[in-house]
Amino acid sequence: ESNGLFRQVATLSDARQIAEVIDEGRAMFVVSIPAEFASRLAQGQSTAVQLILDGRNSVTAGLASGYVSSIVGSYNRTLRQAAGLSGTGGVQIERRAWFNPNLESRWSLMPTLIASLSLIQTLLLAALSVAREREQGTFDQLLVTPLTPMQILVGKAVPSVMVGLMQSTIILLIIRFWFQIPMAGSIVTLYLGLLVFTVAAVGVGLSLSALSLTMQQAMLYTFLVVMPLMMLSGMLTPVRNMPEVLQVATYANPLRFGVAIARGVYLEGATLVDIVPHLIPLSVMIAVTLPLAAWLFRHRLG
Numbered sequence: 001e002s003n004g005l006f007r008q009v010a011t012l013s014d015a016r017q018i019a020e021v022i023d024e025g026r027a028m029f030v031v032s033i034p035a036e037f038a039s040r041l042a043q044g045q046s047t048a049v050q051l052i053l054d055g056r057n058s059v060t061a062g063l064a065s066g067y068v069s070s071i072v073g074s075y076n077r078t079l080r081q082a083a084g085l086s087g088t089g090g091v092q093i094e095r096r097a098w099f100n101p102n103l104e105s106r107w108s109l110m111p112t113l114i115a116s117l118s119l120i121q122t123l124l125l126a127a128l129s130v131a132r133e134r135e136q137g138t139f140d141q142l143l144v145t146p147l148t149p150m151q152i153l154v155g156k157a158v159p160s161v162m163v164g165l166m167q168s169t170i171i172l173l174i175i176r177f178w179f180q181i182p183m184a185g186s187i188v189t190l191y192l193g194l195l196v197f198t199v200a201a202v203g204v205g206l207s208l209s210a211l212s213l214t215m216q217q218a219m220l221y222t223f224l225v226v227m228p229l230m231m232l233s234g235m236l237t238p239v240r241n242m243p244e245v246l247q248v249a250t251y252a253n254p255l256r257f258g259v260a261i262a263r264g265v266y267l268e269g270a271t272l273v274d275i276v277p278h279l280i281p282l283s284v285m286i287a288v289t290l291p292l293a294a295w296l297f298r299h300r301l302g
Helices: 016-023 038-044 058-083 105-136 139-143 147-178 187-210 215-231 244-252 254-268 270-301
Strands: 028-032 046-054 090-098
Touching: 016 028, 016 046, 028 058, 028 254, 038 046, 046 147, 090 270, 105 147, 105 215, 105 254, 147 187, 147 244, 147 270, 187 215, 215 254, 254 270
Parallel strands: 046 090
Antiparallel strands: 028 046
């Protein structure tokens, strides 16, 4: 901690606690120091320190590994100068990256595309589907039917959800068979999470559509929304590394939870129980955005 690069978040006494702090994202890495560490150094012998990295974000893990290596190298030089240790003595690092053994950037990035590309597609489809009909005047014909605004919106949402899941399937096949990235979790769990995520994304798209009178407005609103959603999703920069204000803002971002589900199931082998904390906020978004879109339609048309 003295170098200002790292902050100690916990002191673990049991190796089984390592998985907990890594999985929950509380720690970027864990340094495991053996019990005989000090005694072996005092005897002029080599000893090993295990560095367990969170490989879900390969860039951050690579930087952390480099910094730790530099710190250990400096510590070794200090030991040799102060205690006259031989060149073969000192501390050696044994690195182990969980969920991404070789710290390949594509392992971290590709699963996130399942959610991010689907978000763009579903937002556009949902936003343009209603705006186009309103622009052409055919939406007025739907309003004279016995259907309620909510029923009309559900009918518009179903095709967008199906297209989003189809696109997710195509991306999933490319990741698995073209890029040869193995899937650690259950395909059923992944699709359940993607279904809830896609419905939430469609709800946002329909809300944007309710605010739009023309297709141009719908496209403009969509592109204005997509970039902040991508930047605040944790796809490139971990959410915990963002300023606190932005961390709070990410709770209103469906892509944050879609990325977490895709990475968690695909790379970590997360179970249904593991992704429930991500499904809950997505379900809240669905419960808010769909009624909001229906209310906006009623309000604008009234």
